[in-house]
Amino acid sequence: xxxxxxYPTRRVARFGAIALAxxxxxxxxxxxxxxxxxxxxAGGGTTTLEYWGWVPGMEDLVATWNEANPDVQVEFHRMxxxxxxxxxxxxxxxxxxxxxxxxSDVLTDYVINDRVQDISEFVGDDESNYTPSxxxxxxxxxxxxxxxxxxxxxxxxYRSDIFAAHGIEVPTxxxxxxxAARALHAADPNVVIANLSPTEAAQWQVEVxxxxxxxxxxxxxxxxxxVNGAESKEVAQxxxxxxxxxxxxxxxxxxxxxxxxxxxxxxxxxxxxxxFPALLxxxxxxxxxxxxxxxxxxxxxxxxxxxxxxxxxxVLRGAENPEAAATFISWLDGSDETQAxxxxxxxxxxxxxxxxxxxxxxxxxxxxxxxxxxxxxADAVQSEPDTWSAGPNFATAFQAIADEFSKVVTGQxxxxxxxxxxxxxxxxxxxxxxxxxxx
Amino acid sequence: MASxxxxxxxxxxxxxxxxxxxxxYVFVAPFVVLFIVFLIAPIGVAIANSLFSQQAAGLxxxxxxxxxxxxxxxxxxxxxxxxxxxxxRVLLYGVVQIPVMMIVAAALALLFDTGLVRGSRFFQxxxxxxxAVPGVIAALLWxxxxxxxxxxxxGGLSALGIxxxxxxxxxxxxxxxxxxxxxxxxxxxxxxxxxxxxVPREMYEAARIDGAGELRIALSIKIPMIAPAVLLTTLSxxxxxxxxxxxxxxxxSITSNIxxxxxxxxxxxxxxxxxxxxxxxxxxxxxxxxxxLVVSVVVLRLTRRRNGVSDGV
Numbered sequence: 001x002x003x004x005x006x007y008p009t010r011r012v013a014r015f016g017a018i019a020l021a022x023x024x025x026x027x028x029x030x031x032x033x034x035x036x037x038x039x040x041x042a043g044g045g046t047t048t049l050e051y052w053g054w055v056p057g058m059e060d061l062v063a064t065w066n067e068a069n070p071d072v073q074v075e076f077h078r079m080x081x082x083x084x085x086x087x088x089x090x091x092x093x094x095x096x097x098x099x100x101x102x103x104s105d106v107l108t109d110y111v112i113n114d115r116v117q118d119i120s121e122f123v124g125d126d127e128s129n130y131t132p133s134x135x136x137x138x139x140x141x142x143x144x145x146x147x148x149x150x151x152x153x154x155x156x157x158y159r160s161d162i163f164a165a166h167g168i169e170v171p172t173x174x175x176x177x178x179x180a181a182r183a184l185h186a187a188d189p190n191v192v193i194a195n196l197s198p199t200e201a202a203q204w205q206v207e208v209x210x211x212x213x214x215x216x217x218x219x220x221x222x223x224x225x226x227v228n229g230a231e232s233k234e235v236a237q238x239x240x241x242x243x244x245x246x247x248x249x250x251x252x253x254x255x256x257x258x259x260x261x262x263x264x265x266x267x268x269x270x271x272x273x274x275x276f277p278a279l280l281x282x283x284x285x286x287x288x289x290x291x292x293x294x295x296x297x298x299x300x301x302x303x304x305x306x307x308x309x310x311x312x313x314x315v316l317r318g319a320e321n322p323e324a325a326a327t328f329i330s331w332l333d334g335s336d337e338t339q340a341x342x343x344x345x346x347x348x349x350x351x352x353x354x355x356x357x358x359x360x361x362x363x364x365x366x367x368x369x370x371x372x373x374x375x376x377x378a379d380a381v382q383s384e385p386d387t388w389s390a391g392p393n394f395a396t397a398f399q400a401i402a403d404e405f406s407k408v409v410t411g412q413x414x415x416x417x418x419x420x421x422x423x424x425x426x427x428x429x430x431x432x433x434x435x436x437x438x439x
Numbered sequence: 440m441a442s443x444x445x446x447x448x449x450x451x452x453x454x455x456x457x458x459x460x461x462x463x464y465v466f467v468a469p470f471v472v473l474f475i476v477f478l479i480a481p482i483g484v485a486i487a488n489s490l491f492s493q494q495a496a497g498l499x500x501x502x503x504x505x506x507x508x509x510x511x512x513x514x515x516x517x518x519x520x521x522x523x524x525x526x527x528r529v530l531l532y533g534v535v536q537i538p539v540m541m542i543v544a545a546a547l548a549l550l551f552d553t554g555l556v557r558g559s560r561f562f563q564x565x566x567x568x569x570x571a572v573p574g575v576i577a578a579l580l581w582x583x584x585x586x587x588x589x590x591x592x593x594g595g596l597s598a599l600g601i602x603x604x605x606x607x608x609x610x611x612x613x614x615x616x617x618x619x620x621x622x623x624x625x626x627x628x629x630x631x632x633x634x635x636x637x638v639p640r641e642m643y644e645a646a647r648i649d650g651a652g653e654l655r656i657a658l659s660i661k662i663p664m665i666a667p668a669v670l671l672t673t674l675s676x677x678x679x680x681x682x683x684x685x686x687x688x689x690x691x692s693i694t695s696n697i698x699x700x701x702x703x704x705x706x707x708x709x710x711x712x713x714x715x716x717x718x719x720x721x722x723x724x725x726x727x728x729x730x731x732l733v734v735s736v737v738v739l740r741l742t743r744r745r746n747g748v749s750d751g752v
């Protein structure tokens with residue numbers, strides 16, 4: 001059941017739908033544009049693009065586009081819950097949308113399974129407006145498969161009141177961090193420096209990225225998997241010390257239990273991406289004014305950040321008119337007009353240079369005692385190592401890490417053991433797909 | 440319209456032998472069609488899928504090919520340590536949870552049947568009510584009761600000096616069993632109670648005249664008389680146990696002690712959605728289906744021999 005087999009069916013169905021739409025539209029349209037695309041011949045110059053995404057406020061942006069572009073009409077569908085998994089099935093079954101928002105981590109898998117279209121010929125000129133790391137996220141194997149829509153640079157949110165109450169300095173290096181963890185715990189046994197959730201590998205990803213590592217790389221015609229690479233093991237060692245000395249909690253993230261700990265002031269720092277502050281404010285409103293944001297601690301105190309990965313908008317395999325789709329994405333993600341709404345309504349941290357210059361990014365946040373927190377996140381973007389690259393079975397690797405980390409917090413193994421096992425599972429999965437993996 | 444009626448009328452009078460032979464098939468057709476489309480066909484597709492694999496080469500950018508691999512996926516599934524352990528886990532769960540649940544359900548049914556309970560309609564309804572709560576919702580509700588910071592249950596126990604951790608590695612399986620028991624006791628009680636209502640009352644009178652007490656009547660007459668209903672509920676519980684999914688999958692989001700392949704059904708789900716390997720997932724699903732079949736047949740054989748209950752199942 002390959003996508004190719006079903007593709008003609010989809011073509012027919014889509015053709016029928018557009019022909020029907022055209023019959024309605026033709027009475028009021030003059031049929032001005034005459035493009036070579038078969039769809040357009042039937043549609044009297046009108047292309048309809050279906051777009052699935054999850055960013056808040058997208059309906060308004062799509063309406064703005066539709067008003068200005070009568071011949072390329074976009075229909076927006078808001079994704080919720082498990083829609084991410086639905087997209088793959090929809091594309092393979094030939095009934096997917098034209099454009100979809102994805103986590104950048106899964107793109108390689110989409111390329112391998114032939115679910116996306118290379119749009120480099122339409123968006124090549126856009127490169128200069130995007131940060132290099134975000135551009136890297138849409139570039140796979142000589143192709144450009146979409147445009148970035150937001151990134152996830154990480155920083156450290158911390159409880160300024162707790163640090164002040166115990167007279168402890170906010171750490172800037174990992175050594176300071178460990179010292180602060182011990183001092184905090186000694187001052188108040190109920191407080192931990194951090195909650196390292198075994199089921200939410202994002203903080204691990206951020207620290208590993210900061211350390212200049214990547215889960216995946218390539219060696220010639222083979223994948224190189226470094227789940228348990230030296231840089232990762234170094235982070236694992238740090239986590240092991242924190243765990244062994246009882247300086248962290250290990251509650252699964254996003255649970256009522258987790259938010260209770262945050263609200264009760266039992267967690268002193270949270271290292272998370274730029275999209276997290278809005279969630280913190282929403283779930284811990286009573287702690288307003290007690291939080292500040294500082295750069296992540298680093299080895300030597302020099303700025304270095306990690307990233308949780310961003311989202312991208314891609315043109316899917318079944319899209320009849322990739323050029324129109326690419327033009328729309330180019331406007332949506334990169335134009336001056338859309339930057340402020342994406343930041344203010346969408347809550348995105350921009351992957352674009354014009355977005356990083358937008359005033360709306362640098363507003364004081366009352367929840368963070370009127371700190372302009374995005375200045376910290378903007379610096380973080382600049383200090384991210386250029387090492388992270390996505391691989392073909394990211395979801396499998398991350399699930400393996402989460403499953404193995406869970407056994408660490410119950411004392412069945414160490415973080416280092418967990419990484420070795422996750423490495424093994426990731427390699428075995430790649431090999432079972434026939435992909436070659438370098439030793 | 441009129442002509443159709445006329446034709447039908449005239450046909451009925453001289454229905455040919457061929458026509459009458461056709462009638463049963465017409466009646467059976469809707470079931471057969473649905474059975475084939477929604478049961479046989481999916482099983483066929485799953486078996487076919489399980490014999491193939493999506494293969495790429497090198498970095499994978501040269502395209503993906505669907506290759507016939509015979510039983511490779513089955514070998515991989517059975518070599519998957521966690522998948523096999525999952526079967527052991529649900530069997531252990533079943534050995535404990537099913538008897539507990541059946542004993543509670545039977546005890547309640549017998550109690551209600553004695554007519555000694557005041558307001559039995561209300562209590563029957565109360566026992567049955569959890570069944571009306573969807574499994575996912577039940578797991579969410581209990582999830583809140585299991586989390587120390589938000590649970591009145593954990594708080595209350597700790598006030599009594601009992602330090603309960605319902606989500607601890609060794610404990611979480613029984614916390615899942617508790618949710619399942621809470622959900623299913625009601626429906627099993629109703630089925631057993633309905634069966635008890637069908638037992639002729641004269642038998643109890645005869646037993647009483649012979650000097651049997653209520654307990655003796657319950658154990659020697661009532662239970663044997665409703666053996667088919669007990670078997671039915673036990674069998675459906677066993678099948679439900681092997682397919683355990685909702686409760687652990689929901690509780691997985693609040694504890695790290697339930698990995699993604701905790702039960703066989705969860706492993707199938709993880710293989711198809713997280714690992715994006717529908718072929719391996721199909722093989723696992725077929726293994727799970729076969730295991731369910733084997734366990735069901737074994738249980739049926741054993742009980743048939745012991746109780747002489749063979750009709751209808």
